[in-house]
Amino acid sequence: MTARAVVTGLGIVAPNGLGTEEYWAATLAGKSGLGPVTRFDAGRYPSRIAGEVPGFVPEEHIPSRLLPQTDHMTRLALTAAGWAVEDAAVDPAALDEYGMGVVTAASGGGVEYGQRELQNLWSRGKEYVSAYQSFAWFYAVNTGQISIRHKMRGPSGVLVTEQAGGLDTLGHARRHVRRGIPLVVSGGVDGALCPWGWVAQIATGRLSTADDPDRAYLPFTDEASGYVPGEGGAILLVEDAGAARARGAERIYGEIAGYAATFDPRPGSGRPPGLRRAVEEALADARMTAAEVDVVFADAAGVPELDRAEADTLTAVFGPYGVPVTAPKTMTGRLFGGGASLDVAAALLSLRDGVVPPTANVTAPADGLALDLVTGCAREARLRTALVLARGYGGFNAAMVVRRV
Template identity: 75%
Template sequence: MTTAVVTGLGITAPNGLGTEGYWKATLAGESGLGPVTRFDATQYPSRIAGEVSDYVAEDHIPSRLMPQTDHMTRLALTAADWALADAGIDTAELPEYGIGVVTAASGGAVEFGQRELQNLWSKGKEYVSAYQSFAWFYAVNTGQISIRHKLRGPSGVLLTEQAGGVDALGHARRHIRKGFPAVISGGIDAAICPWGWVPQIASGLMSTVDDPARAYLPFSEDAGGYVPGEGGAILLVEDAESAGARGATVYGEIAGYAATLDPAPGTGRPPGLRRAAENALKDAGITAADIDVVFADAAGVPDLDRAEAQALTGIFGANGVPVTAPKTMTGRLLAGGAALDAATALLALRDGVIPPTVNVGAAAADHTIDLVTEAREAGLRNALVLARGHGGFNAALVVRRHG
């Protein structure tokens, strides 16, 4: 069966721009969480976020694209450029329909949409941009990446919130197995504006703590909600044979993938996260004993953390595998979160080091997991990435060191 490998990474994260900048900051435990600056959040109960603060769009995006793109899409275009450059792929040299684009989304470019709606309400229809017809759309990242690089291969978008980045990579592997040489995949999100903020507050899952070092503490006794962030990762997924023929550097293989949906409340049936993880292991042809590290979903909500810890204990036994949540340095990035975790897992495999879960001194007593709170060197071959999206979505991905 055709093997799908990752040959390019493009990362835009609150604690680092570019793959190596992000990875260096992550291993050092440097957090990108802080008070919201993209809008005045003082009137809201939640005021902490992970913002990509050092990104200057004009340095990366052609002037003609600026009026028709949202902050989210600019980050996505930049990350896609970096992933292609990292992979050493010139899209002009590939078959016309040879490379596709499959990304994840949560709600689209809400910042762009909010601005245009404000113009409509306060000024009138004449002040609404013509680009509003598509710039807010949840599929806009896939579309703009495809147009920018003249890509006509299979394209799509997955809307499973935080689980979407893993789901997109699973679909990218499917296209590789169908014979397409390469797919740009992953997810980038940015919803730090009132329109993107209020729905998250309404979920009741957001942290209301104002100290950035205490606001997002997954698996901790003091867990009290999550902190949102923006950014994510775009990955270049490629056929292993094609990558080998051109001498590409390979970060690792997408070895296994599975997704499940939680049962309806009140049914008494268990959540679907454990089943997703077990199915991903089966898909990869390995057992729990072969997993060297788990990149946890890490909701930061006590009940959800407990459910994940129980799933991990059920699969691996008490303290049976190192578990980490480097998203404590970025926040939960909606559609970008799981893609960034997958990229981080590949970097961990490359360098033989598990990044830390910062600010959490230890897991709560009833969570019998080996939570990695300081960077830990380890021999790593297989990593499991777990992700859950609001609404009951579960996804699991196994990435393996290549060769």
């Protein structure tokens, strides 16, 4: 029988909460972490709202030796990874170092660090560029730093599929587990809240330009006008269920029961987007029917035609108003490589507590979208199975089914 991949530890760094329980309490309360950009002067850019992780003091979480060599988002990732290991009560030093892998999602790497060093290069000369620039801005840096810090030398990698990356890494972690690796640190923490990262997001044409944090990211509504970028994400500890039991793991949040990834057809081909196929194949992979899914964590692009495509997919698979749908990322913004793994973490916490967090700031879906969107306040429900969707800019689609064990 194929090994089962289960999640035994969570580490969360989110704009509406630093740490799992802080994030979860805020999320259930509908408390948003979106606000005006403070990390740099965004006044002259068309978009000025972001989701920034509050109260993160690097010196409290990161060893001195790592401070000169890490971008802000790598520090967040190392913190989340440390918490995930702690949450799972794993002692990596006691395990085979080649039996532990690290697979994380990334987009641009340490963009803020890279911008600072490139500015040093242009304005002051090469002697002022940090030697650590050699890897601190590298897109694979989080996987590398986590691997070094916890001495995990098993199969490792990085997936760059924009927002879909948070699911693709967990799918890849499951692949490693099925091939016999007992433990994989996975998920993603990302962010590029600096001018260089900001203009790259603006260039997609999908950023909201609204100035009111509560009106800037309103997916599935008539007022949808793009998304708000944020920083953060979640690191998840994925283990072989048998190995987790054997080491006496105290908590299993759930099983990665199904996963599929698809790619959109070329624009103008007339063929439908690949999201529906991803959903259907993830369900087939989990050997489950749509009727068995209790809640959907939506991609929630916030761009009207993309929202409609997602709503149509959900209606086609589940029927009109066929399943509760939510988008807690309305409280964090979209977190690039970090967003979808944070959604998986939220889905697992929903399964744990029997409650679906609300889609913040949204009162009702737009006319024509037949969604049972959870809005206003959290909704209690008997939950066994959740479906998480993610779409990455450039045509990536991924779907993941997580299930209580």
